Amino acid sequence: MTETLSTLPPTHTGDESLAVRIAKSVSVVDDGALHSLDEFHDWFTARGQRTAHVERVPLDELTGWSSDPVTGNIGHDSGKFFSVQGLSVELPGAPVPAWAQPIINQPEIGILGILIKEFNGVLHCLMQAKLEPGNRNGLQLSPTVQATRSNYTRVHQGNPVPYVGYFQDTSANRVITDALQSEQGSWFYQKRNRNMVVETEAEIEQHEAFMWLTIGQLHRLLAIDDLINMDTRTVLSCLPFSGAQLAEQLPGTGGDLRMPILRSCSEDQGSLHTTGDLLSWITDARTRNEVRTRLTPLRDVAGWRRTPDAITHDTGRFFDVMAVRIETDGDREVRQWTQPMIAPAGIGIVAFLVKRIDGVLHVLAHARVEPGYLDVVELSPTVMCTPGNYEGLPAAARPPFLGEVLSARPEQVRFETILSEEGGRFYHAQNRYIIVESDIDVAPELASEYRWMALHQMVGLLRHSHYVNVQARSLIACLHSLSGAQGRN
Amino acid sequence: MTETLSTLPPTHTGDESLAVRIAKSVSVVDDGALHSLDEFHDWFTARGQRTAHVERVPLDELTGWSSDPVTGNIGHDSGKFFSVQGLSVELPGAPVPAWAQPIINQPEIGILGILIKEFNGVLHCLMQAKLEPGNRNGLQLSPTVQATRSNYTRVHQGNPVPYVGYFQDTSANRVITDALQSEQGSWFYQKRNRNMVVETEAEIEQHEAFMWLTIGQLHRLLAIDDLINMDTRTVLSCLPFSGAQLAEQLPGTGGDLRMPILRSCSEDQGSLHTTGDLLSWITDARTRNEVRTRLTPLRDVAGWRRTPDAITHDTGRFFDVMAVRIETDGDREVRQWTQPMIAPAGIGIVAFLVKRIDGVLHVLAHARVEPGYLDVVELSPTVMCTPGNYEGLPAAARPPFLGEVLSARPEQVRFETILSEEGGRFYHAQNRYIIVESDIDVAPELASEYRWMALHQMVGLLRHSHYVNVQARSLIACLHSLSGAQGRN
Numbered sequence: 001m002t003e004t005l006s007t008l009p010p011t012h013t014g015d016e017s018l019a020v021r022i023a024k025s026v027s028v029v030d031d032g033a034l035h036s037l038d039e040f041h042d043w044f045t046a047r048g049q050r051t052a053h054v055e056r057v058p059l060d061e062l063t064g065w066s067s068d069p070v071t072g073n074i075g076h077d078s079g080k081f082f083s084v085q086g087l088s089v090e091l092p093g094a095p096v097p098a099w100a101q102p103i104i105n106q107p108e109i110g111i112l113g114i115l116i117k118e119f120n121g122v123l124h125c126l127m128q129a130k131l132e133p134g135n136r137n138g139l140q141l142s143p144t145v146q147a148t149r150s151n152y153t154r155v156h157q158g159n160p161v162p163y164v165g166y167f168q169d170t171s172a173n174r175v176i177t178d179a180l181q182s183e184q185g186s187w188f189y190q191k192r193n194r195n196m197v198v199e200t201e202a203e204i205e206q207h208e209a210f211m212w213l214t215i216g217q218l219h220r221l222l223a224i225d226d227l228i229n230m231d232t233r234t235v236l237s238c239l240p241f242s243g244a245q246l247a248e249q250l251p252g253t254g255g256d257l258r259m260p261i262l263r264s265c266s267e268d269q270g271s272l273h274t275t276g277d278l279l280s281w282i283t284d285a286r287t288r289n290e291v292r293t294r295l296t297p298l299r300d301v302a303g304w305r306r307t308p309d310a311i312t313h314d315t316g317r318f319f320d321v322m323a324v325r326i327e328t329d330g331d332r333e334v335r336q337w338t339q340p341m342i343a344p345a346g347i348g349i350v351a352f353l354v355k356r357i358d359g360v361l362h363v364l365a366h367a368r369v370e371p372g373y374l375d376v377v378e379l380s381p382t383v384m385c386t387p388g389n390y391e392g393l394p395a396a397a398r399p400p401f402l403g404e405v406l407s408a409r410p411e412q413v414r415f416e417t418i419l420s421e422e423g424g425r426f427y428h429a430q431n432r433y434i435i436v437e438s439d440i441d442v443a444p445e446l447a448s449e450y451r452w453m454a455l456h457q458m459v460g461l462l463r464h465s466h467y468v469n470v471q472a473r474s475l476i477a478c479l480h481s482l483s484g485a486q487g488r489n
Numbered sequence: 490m491t492e493t494l495s496t497l498p499p500t501h502t503g504d505e506s507l508a509v510r511i512a513k514s515v516s517v518v519d520d521g522a523l524h525s526l527d528e529f530h531d532w533f534t535a536r537g538q539r540t541a542h543v544e545r546v547p548l549d550e551l552t553g554w555s556s557d558p559v560t561g562n563i564g565h566d567s568g569k570f571f572s573v574q575g576l577s578v579e580l581p582g583a584p585v586p587a588w589a590q591p592i593i594n595q596p597e598i599g600i601l602g603i604l605i606k607e608f609n610g611v612l613h614c615l616m617q618a619k620l621e622p623g624n625r626n627g628l629q630l631s632p633t634v635q636a637t638r639s640n641y642t643r644v645h646q647g648n649p650v651p652y653v654g655y656f657q658d659t660s661a662n663r664v665i666t667d668a669l670q671s672e673q674g675s676w677f678y679q680k681r682n683r684n685m686v687v688e689t690e691a692e693i694e695q696h697e698a699f700m701w702l703t704i705g706q707l708h709r710l711l712a713i714d715d716l717i718n719m720d721t722r723t724v725l726s727c728l729p730f731s732g733a734q735l736a737e738q739l740p741g742t743g744g745d746l747r748m749p750i751l752r753s754c755s756e757d758q759g760s761l762h763t764t765g766d767l768l769s770w771i772t773d774a775r776t777r778n779e780v781r782t783r784l785t786p787l788r789d790v791a792g793w794r795r796t797p798d799a800i801t802h803d804t805g806r807f808f809d810v811m812a813v814r815i816e817t818d819g820d821r822e823v824r825q826w827t828q829p830m831i832a833p834a835g836i837g838i839v840a841f842l843v844k845r846i847d848g849v850l851h852v853l854a855h856a857r858v859e860p861g862y863l864d865v866v867e868l869s870p871t872v873m874c875t876p877g878n879y880e881g882l883p884a885a886a887r888p889p890f891l892g893e894v895l896s897a898r899p900e901q902v903r904f905e906t907i908l909s910e911e912g913g914r915f916y917h918a919q920n921r922y923i924i925v926e927s928d929i930d931v932a933p934e935l936a937s938e939y940r941w942m943a944l945h946q947m948v949g950l951l952r953h954s955h956y957v958n959v960q961a962r963s964l965i966a967c968l969h970s971l972s973g974a975q976g977r978n
Contacts, residue, residue: 178769
């Protein structure tokens with residue numbers, strides 16, 4: 001691979017003045033913020049005093065949910081929310097060419113929305129301290145609104161969802177980003193949520209479970225294990241943090257990755273591959289991989305068995321479908337309920353290799369097939385796996401670049417934090433999110449699956465659905481966090 | 490609606506020098522072309538002398554195809570090509586909230602590719618005179634390659650597909666456009682083809698069924714009924730005919746729509762809505778419309794019955810599933826075969842209303858739900874219907890703006906040609922493609938479904954899948970044809 005940059009066509013994706021305003025908020029952690037981080041931690045700790053009790057219960061103790069006597073599918077009695085079904089997958093030519101698994105089918109589209117507003121000339125995000133049953137630590141920091149359609153149309157007669165009106169009717173405010181984005185393609189069947197950022201100039205009534213924070217403060221908090229939840233991360237990644245001449249407009253001191261990241265967000269700084277070539281590469285991957293999926297009765301999923309406590313793989317790997325009972329006096333819409341969840345086996349690794357090419361940071365994206373994607377492949381982190389799941393499988397099934405991540409020297413590891421996946425569906429689902437700087441080249445036999453991309457190219461694709469998976473979106477939010485003037489590295 | 494233009498953010502989609510080279514080819518019809526249009530017509534007429542015999546046969550006379558004894562689904566004995574199945578559709582809240590219908594299921598992705606090359610400094614397209622069984626007139630002008638995966642992997646042991654290598658391995662040439670695009674969402678279940686334009690500088694061996702033509706010549710031929718086939722039109726629409734300052738770089742005389750179209754292709758000339766607002770509008774439409782589709786046995790499709798000759802709707806409307814036998818000495822890969830086809834009832838109307846806003850031409854796009862779309866809605870022509878299908882339905886089910894098209898004064902009609910849909914699947918399927926200039930406003934109650942868009946916004950979305958349906962793509966090709974220096978109007 002030659003390290004020359006192609007500069008045509010630059011894909012102009014944003015609005016410079018907005019990109020600069022976002023960058024300014026990224027740079028504000030102390031002076032200029034409505035609240036200090038100390039105030040945040042005091043408030044967040046106080047919110048955590050509210051009791052929440054979550055316990056695993058046998059599947060038969062689900063109330064309001066039933067297992068269909070014919071199919072074994074687990075569904076809510078209202079027919080809403082979601083169901084757990086079986087999925088049959090065929091992937092001709094892959095190392096594992098066919099399998100069956102349980103999967104969550106949640107056809108309704110929810111809203112993940114962050115309301116933003118300028119205070120003292122600095123953009124702030126209205127964030128929520130939210131209890132989710134799957135969170136190992138109870139409370140995490142979520143977007144302003146995180147609601148399924150069943151939530152906000154109040155199928156379960158809960159309380160109204162605060163601030164949802166700003167996202168349902170945007171006519172009085174400014175939509176900054178608004179796209180359907182996929183979630184975990186190995187656990188969800190074609191699920192998407194609507195990722196929105198809306199800017200308002202209105203007076204906003206403040207509820208006690210919410211606090212205005214700058215993007216720079218959120219970036220600092222991203223370095224803390226299990227604090228910034230998945231929904232916050234995905235919405236943050238969709239912020240249009242790119243523009244022409246961004247690097248020139250934002251000089252400044254900071255970590256040594258600051259300028260390579262800002263150049264990577266600048267559309268005039270070039271990229272190893274043109275955006276047209278990347279689109280053609282994705283089209284080719286979607287054409288080459290013939291994935292056939294079919295929803296099946298959960299009862300018929302081969303290799304999985306139902307015990308009183310869980311639906312589990314014969315090897316104990318992958319994940320369990322299990323049930324929890326929740327009692328809370330928090331701000332959930334109802335106070336006591338049961339629900340099925342997915343509990344993954346072990347902590348996963350989600351990592352981007354990054355590399356400076358002519359001073360512009362590039363990330364190594366993987367065109368990855370997952371059975372739950374609506375359009376065959378999405379761009380994924382360089383490495384994304386639960387290492388234990390690969391024991392005993394053929395070597396060809398082991399992920400490329402895993403060794404490069406696991407053997408990285410300390411100075412190569414630019415970010416490493418354990419973060420949780422969505423606590424409303426996944427029980428104690430954690431991944432170690434890692435960004436490793438490397439100067440590796442992609443071997444020719446892997447070139448059809450892996451490509452180096454500039455961040456402005458990722459940002460451009462994030463305006464649309466079906467391109468960047470949820471784990472890659474998390475890592476993009478983490479990578480942006482290294483661009484602050486006070487970046488750690 | 491106010492007629493002010495927002496100019497931010499301009500979405501830069503292309504490569505100015507390429508846009509200018511394309512525009513130059515658009516302007517060449519006589520001088521500078523390898524062949525005159527007279528030479529083309531002589532060649533095309535001569536090609537048409539080759540015999541092709543197509544006759545309708547009873548469904549039971551299909552050979553190599555079988556009706557499944559349990560489901561009634563019609564499939565090829567190889568398991569390849571396509572099958573005809575049933576589809577159950579639910580569309581809560583729509584004027585017709587549920588129905589069932591036959592549908593073609595063709596999961597494999599084919600290639601529609603035009604090879605382009607400069608001769609004497611002018612881009613030419615390598616076009617094919619191709620017989621298709623569904624064409625009322627036999628021969629039409631198709632892309633360089635128009636092949637299903639079963640074709641080019643030679644499932645039926647036919648001849649190799651000429652030139653397909655340029656699209657299967659693009660490494661030695663330049664990919665101009667490469668995106669998966671949908672086809673008819675009411676006849677196909679989630680079908681997409683790979684629309685490609687590849688530029689080469691290599692010496693190209695010429696086969697007798699192929700001729701190099703300029704884009705300007707293709708534009709002239711678009712005005713002739715049933716000549717430029719659907720696959721050519723969709724690939725032409727994906728040419729990146731936009732750029733900044735395009736209007737300034739290409740002054741010139743021509744029809745009075747020339748400059749409004751060129752300004753509409755120029756990203757710096759503004760548009761009524763920002764691209765961000767249009768993306769949010771599309772996201773909202775995908776969230777608001779809850780479409781549930783399910784493939785079912787063809788035998789169980791309510792309201793349809795199977796006679797010896799066809800599967801037909803009880804009212805005789807919509808379409809028939811029927812069978813043909815083909816014998817040809819043309820250049821098809823095999824010389825004799827039978828296949829099922831869809832024969833629509835009547836000639837449809839496919840129309841864009843267009844409007845000059847501050848001198849920039851805008852088209853009125855419809856965010857339309859069709860059951861076969863992978864992602865709920867796609868942008869569609871303003872009007873797209875077979876008027877007869879709506880007789881007897883509630884008034885709310887009749888298409889908006891149909892009256893505006895049917896009652897247009899002659900001077901408002903800027904384009905009107907009868908064109909065929911894909912002749913490999915559809916039998917005598919014709920639509921009247923119309924472009925009507927109008928100064929109508931969109932009534933507030935229709936604003937959630939219809940928006941005025943500039944052409945460069947369409948061109949930007951055409952780099953991606955799931956945005957612009959095949960009929961709208963045809964009309965965009967027709968609209969570009971009015972921008973030539975010798976435009977008819």
